[in-house]
Amino acid sequence: MSAPAPDTWILARLRLRDDALGSGLLWVGFAVFVFALTIGVAQFRTIEVSGWEVGSQLPRWFVAGMGVYLATVYLPLYIAHGYTRRESARQLALSGAATIPLLAGLMTLGYAIERAIYTAAGWPQQLQQAHLFDQPTQYPLVYLEFLLLFTVWGVAGAFVGAAIYRHPGNGLFAIPIGLAMLGLAETALSPGAFEFLAGLVGPIGAPAGGSVVVSTAIALGCASVALPATWLVIRDLPMRNQEQ
Amino acid sequence: MTGRLELQDLTVRYGDTVAVDRVTATLEGGRIHGLLGRNGSGKTSLLSAVAAFRRPDGGQVLLDGEPVFENPAAVRRMCLIRGAGDTVVHDWPGDRVRHALDLAARLRPHWDRDHADRLVERFALRRTARLSELSRGQRSALGVVLGLASRAPVTILDESYIGLDAPSRYAFYDELLADHSAHPRTILLATHLIEEVAALFETVTIIDRGRLLLQGSADDLRARGAAVTGPAEAVADLTDGMRVLASKQLGPTRSDTVFGELTTEQITRARRAGLQLDPVPLQDLFVHLTDPATATEQPVSEGSLR
Amino acid sequence: MFDDRRPIYRQIAERIRAEVLSGSLGEDEQVMSTTQYATHFRINPATAAKAFAELVDEGVLYKRRGVGMFVAPGARETLRAHRRARFVAEVLDPMIDEADAIGLDPAHLVERIHERMGDPADPRAAAGSVAGSVADGREEAR
Structure with missing residues (x-):
């Protein structure tokens, strides 16, 4: 034998x-939904901001859910x-490491498609929040931001999920830890989203128009703490x- | 490549609760072993540690001399089926029987597709049935198929077949024996229903409250119990000093179930005193041995068989 | 089927002996393989193998490599002789003790035996084998 x-x-x-x-197909559905909604809203009022930016809040939760799953x-x-566990964790991390860049690419593609639609309709593709990028056409920066966001959210999801699976009671304490990590990373990448945290991050030199390198370092720092922590669990x- | 399992001082704890308490036992490769224990005796915890589903809290499990926990070569050769198999756990509405079979086919290195097909037919499983909608019997059947078709050198079924109805259980016994003789491997069946399966076992391991009660050849165990019936005094006289598992008295007649082989001298003495000697079924022995009212804290060595 | 009260290998061996004694298994006839036995009666193959090994030791069966197990020539006679010995020790002697205890006349017993087993006028036909083996049997009996 x-x-x-x-x-x-x-x-x-x-x-x-x-x-x-699966996530590719989901993205197609998501994109159709966001653009259809934008065009729908345009029937009643003037489009003044990027719909894709609003919609892009959702996929990060999907990525976190994927980590949990x-x-x-x-x-x-x-x-x-x-x-x-070692074999499985390594290969699951690898599949995540391949899926996340793909998703980040698709999300960046969303801005490009939106650009085309908005240009044709004569709408301004205005951003409401602070990002690593100032304009949605700065595609490499857009891509970098999604990449970092999804990495942090995915790892946070895996960490919280594993902790709760392992310790159904005490594992709940992983939730505030995960949220704090997300808050820090989100603030580093988009300080406007969490004003109070921006104040904390600000002094250590995070963006508000600041350095992309520092933001990237903070986000990667979060992920590289959470990843070994997840492995420990x-x-x-x-x-x-x-x-x- | 024999599939010999050694449990050395194996201990499993949940917080302060000791589920498996320093169990040391050897299960030889290529045989059909029975693991008997009442509900909550620690069977499932013990098997979880054996199959590397959890790290032992003390001691270790060796497969052909190699520790199993986090050992890719060892875990690849083992298949523990709990209930319906762990595929059914997440129960997404889209997950069907065929998905469970496909996954096992991809991940189990010894998977036998033809055998799986035959078993699916034999147990009348529908491949398109949703996992979330399987009846108890169907879940058991799926567990049995996943276990048998895995052809894993160490195949462990934790009560999976108990949900099957009687005809399906007999089909399972037939398939198990046929499969085992065609593809010899180590098979470990955990159960608390003994009567029906006892004849399938070559060895029996009984655990009770996390402790190893005894281990040995099933046939030796059958020879070890006796019921001595007759006048109360004569019975008491004969069984004095023996391990009496149960004692019943009706008027002047007393019946003692003793554990341990009767000597020729004792048999002659019993005959002369007009005492009746009867063999005791394995299931009764098990019931008496694990009865909290009579079971005393016996050192493992005393109760175990060679 | 087998009961769960005695070692199953002994029950299997007993069953095969009975088949040889009754003649339903003839000499040099092949018996079921261990596997066939195991699957047919839903028992552990090793248990069946143990029974077969015991019968080989007793000279009831013999093994032909690669073919299977066969009933040994003379097996039936061996078993009959063994049974006769056991019969005396386990049936006849206790019966005689009992008869003695309740005051039965030995002559009446002998008469009854002749009546049931054959013509008293030809004592060799009926009593010969019993009488002959009674002597052997007493020595052989455990």
């Missing part, structure tokens, strides 16, 4: 197939199917017993 040749990256490929394809559903599923993760 010899095992067939091992398929080393099977877990990552399974997730990529489902998650990348990977940690609480797929990690145990793969452990139950004969993979170690899952490295010994006991599978939950089932109620029979």
Whole structure:
């Protein structure tokens, strides 16, 4: 009885197939919805701001949910199917690392499509909040911001999900920790969103028109603290017993 | 590649509760083993540690001499099915039987697709059935299919087949035996319903309140119990000093269930005293051994079989 | 089927012995394989193998490599002799003790045996084998 040749990256490929394809399809639906809504609103009032910017609040929650899902559903599923926590976590992180740039790209593409629609309709693509970018046409910066946002949200979701899976009671304390981390990263990337936090971050030299490098460093710093923290939670993760 | 499991001082705790308490036992490769214990005796916790579903809080589990926890080579060779198999846990409405089978086919290195197809048919599972809508019997059947078709060198079923109805259970026993003789491997069945499956086991391991009560050949165990019936005094005289698991008295007649082999001398003495000696079914032995009212704290070595 | 009160391998061995004794398994006839036995009666294959090993030791079965298990020539006679020995020890002796205890006349007993087992006029036909084996049996009996 010899095992067939091992398929080393099977877990990552399974997730990529489902998650990348799934989130791509979801994005199409999302984009259609946002643009249809914008055009709908235009029937009643003048469009003065970017609808995509408003809509882009939503996908970060989706990415956080994906993090929760990977940690609480797929990690145990793969452990139950004969993979170690290390193997599963590594491959799930890899699939996340491939899905997030893709999603960031699609979100950036959204601004470009909006640009085309707004130009044709003669609407101003006005931003309401502070970003790493001043204009939605600064695509590399737009892409960088989404990339960092999704990374932080995804890792935060995985961290909170894993903590609650592992400790259904005490794990709830991971929620404020995750939120604090998100607050810090969001402030670093978009200080206007959390005025009170902006005050805290401001002194250590965060943006408000400030340096992209510092913002990036803060966001990456958050992710690189949360990622090992998540690993600490899952490295010994006991599978939950089932109620029979 | 034998699939020999060694449990060394295995301990599992939940907070202050000790679910598995320093269990040391060996399960030889290529055999069908029974793990018996009452509900809540620690069977599931023990199996979780065996299959590396959780890190032992003390001691370790070795598969062919290698620690199993976080060992890719070891966990790939093991398949623990709890209930309907862990695929069913998230129950998304879109998840169907065929998805559970496909996933196992991709992830289990020894998966036998043809065998899975046959079993699905035998247990009358619908591939398009939603996992969230399976009945208890169907969930059990899915667990059995996932376990048997995994062809994992160490296949562990934690009461998965208990939800099956009688004809399906017999189908399961038949499939298990046929499969085991065609593809010998280590099979461990955990159960608290003994009567029906006892004949399938080569060895029996009984745990009670997290402790190993005894382990040994199922047939040896069958020879170890006896019911001694007759005049109260004569019975008491004969069973004095033996491990009496249960004692019933009706008028002047007393019946003692003893654990341990009767010596030839005792048998002769019993005959002469007009005492009746009867064998005791495995299930009764199990019931008596794990009865909190009579079970005393016995050192493991005393109760265990060679 | 087998009950769960005695070692199953002994029950299997007993069953095969009974089949050989009754002649339903003839000499040099192949018996079911361990696997067939296990699946047919839903028992552990190792348990069936243990029963077969015991019967091989007793000379009831013999193994042909790669083919299977067969009933040994002379197995039936071996078993009959063994049974006769056991019969005396386990059935006849206690019966005689009992008869003695309740005051039955031995002559009446012998008469009854002749009546049931054969023609008293030809004592060799009926009593010969019993008488002969009574002597052997007493030694063989455990």
